[in-house]
Amino acid sequence: MKIHELHKNAKVPDNHVAIKFKDRVYTYGEVDTLIDKYASFFQSIGVKKGDRVALSFPNCPEYIFSFMGASKAGAIVVPLNMMLILEEIAYIIIESGANTIVIHPLIAQKIDKSQLGRLNLKNVVVLDENTINAILKMGPSQHVEIEPDEVCTYIYTSGTTGKPKGAMLTHNNFIADVKALDDVSDLGPEDNFLCVLPLFHSFSWTVNILLGFYLGSAITIKESFMPKDTLEILTKEDVTVFCGVPSMFAVLMRMVEKGQFKALRLAISGGAPLAPEIQRGFEEKFNFPLVEGYGLSEAAPVALLNPLEPDAIRKPGSVGLPLPCVEAKIVDENDNELPVGEVGELVLRGPNIMVGYHNMPEETAKTLRGGWLHTGDLAKKDEDGYFYIVDRLKDMxxxxxxxxxxxxxxxxxxxxxxxxxxxxxxxxxxxxxxxxxxxxxxxxxxxxxxxxxxxxxxxxxxxxxxxxxxxxxxxxxxxxxxxxxxxxxx
Missing domain, CATH: 3.30.300.30 (ANL, C-terminal domain)
Known part of the structure; x- marks a missing residue:
């Protein structure tokens, strides 16, 4: 299976709601058609298999259609953090070898497009109303043979330890992660994911979009996290799953009266450490799980997660247990496994782990030495197999x-x-x-x-x-x- 086919796994009727955005609702049948039209559009502007297509968007359905359409056309997608300045965008475009960039009109207003000319781009596409109308008139795309183990995206790390590195992830990497998340949850077509985290971030892309499509769930997309707006959606709409970062839950906990959410039954925290008192306070106030997990772009990204069942054991301060497809252990500086309770580096192995960093063979060999992904995070494991992130190795x-x-x-x-x-x-x-x-x-x-x-x-x-x-x-x-x-x- 490829990521642009995930929605076909759901086996829901074509009229089942797939995406909600502002006043627009897209069904699963429409999503399938639009992915194909976007693929046809990319082919019409000369995008071929293996070409790199960069995307710069705020949260919107067009980002999803562009990503999936480019993927169906055989391209490798390069998501761009929409907050990057032109110099940072230029670095990633040059490093990735992207020859096409697709820009949302809001982003285009902030970029000096004449400066993009020095980047040897074949296509600079502003996805405005005229372009979208042209895409909607496209006929069927030409079939491109794509193997599941082929690279589908480069996700650039945030660069906390130097220049951003492009983690090369395959279709199989994402599929394995999504299937493992499905295995440990009871989520399905009746659920509605609220997506406020940026879609260019791997946590949001995998857990909100790819998992949502795989399950046949509805996905309610907001452009960003605005506390009052988010609170209104959670209290008035049938959102059942909310993925966020710890600061979001801290804000909501201060704003919300007990029992105020309408349908929410699961909250998942990632992207940063969740303070135990925020987790305890949230669960005591609202009486449903706030589940902490752990991941990184190189792992597509989720690797560890506390159990999702309401009556399961979740340990405050712990990032939980490895997903069913993941092996995890704690090692010393010589890669020897450490006993329970001792602090060392967390390393991971599984089908969700990247194939390497683009154009960085030495960094790839170092990070994936011995067949294990060396996360750079200091952690420990308790006697029940739960893992605890102690700190970044370089932050110690x-x-x-x-x-x-x-x-x-x-x-x-x-x-x-x-x-x-x-x-x-x-x-x-x-x-x-x-x-x-x-x-x-x-x-x-x-x-x-x-x-x-x-x-x-x-x-x-x-x-x-x-x-x-x-x-x-x-x-x-x-x-x-x-x-x-x-x-x-x-």
Whole structure:
């Protein structure tokens, strides 16, 4: 199976609702027709099998049709973060070898299209009303033979450790991940996924769109996460599944009265660590699961997930168990497996793991050495097989010979009633090598200061882990997926 065929697995009637966007509803029959028309359009402008097609869109159905249509035409899709500046877009286009870019009109307004001329692009398509009308008049596409193990997309990592790397993912990678998610859930055609996470992000693309299509569910798409708008949808519409990042759940928990959601029965958190007190508070308030998982673009992306059943064991602070298709273990610097409870690097193996990084053979060999994906995340496993992310390997602070994991400090600070958000980093210190610094966002009206927070931490952390430097800020820098950008703080 290929990703542009996922909707055919659902075996729902053609008139079953597939996508809701603003006042427009698309049925599964319409989606199938539109994917084929977009494929025919790409073929008409000279896109051939193996060509790279870059997409720059906010959330909208046309992004899905463009992705699936280009895939059906045999192209490799290169999703672009819509917040990238032209210089960053240029790097990815050149690195990926893309010869076609499709741009939403809202994005086109912000880009100097004359500058795209230096990138040797064969096609610069602005998907405006005229272009869409032309696509709707297209006839059937020409069949292109595509094998499931062929690469279908390059997903560029956020570049926290240097220049973005293009993770090459096959159709099989995504299919394996989607089937594993189906195996551990009871979701189906009667469900309605709310998609507010950006579609260019692998978490949103796999869990909201690909899984939704595979199940025959409805997918309600919003352009972005706007708290009041999201709350209105959750309270008035039949949304049953909501995927978000921790900051979204923290905001909703403050806004919503108990029992206010109309049909929501499952919330899934990913993209960043979920503080245990947010999870506990959310579940106590609304009496349904807020399930934390773990993934990364290189794994298509979901690899670990807490059980989804309402009465299953979910451990606060844990990212759960490996999906049925995934093997996971904790290793030391020599790739020797560590025993239960010891902290090391999390490595993964399974059919959802990328084939490598585009044009980076050395980085690929290093990351996939021994047949295991080395995630760069420090983690540990408990006696029940549940995994806990301790921190990014490269974010670990070494203070006078002691290891300090920012995640541990952040979780402790978030337990203070005045703290809304926090990010902990290491800063240079001439004596200790590094010192612990905390950037803190206080809740509205709160007045906690450095001394109060340090005293609060005395019974929670070893003294060397307690930040010596505090900076109180109105907000923390985040990327489009809601993940805190520590590299900007550093």
């Amino acid at each position: 602070i070494i203070l006078g010979g002691f290891n300090v994991y920012p995640r541990e400090v952040e979780d402790a600070l978030l337990e203070h009633p005045d703290v809304l958000e926090v990010a902990v980093i290491g800063v240079g210190d001439p004596l200790k090598g590094e010192e612990v610094k905390a950037f803190v966002v206080l809740k509205e009206g709160a007045k906690a200061d450095k001394k109060e927070l340090q005293n609060f931490l005395k019974n929670k952390l070893a003294s060397y882990k307690i930040p010596k430097i505090f900076e109180f800020v109105p907000e923390l820098p985040k990327n489009a997926a809601g993940k805190i950008q520590k590299k900007l703080l550093k």
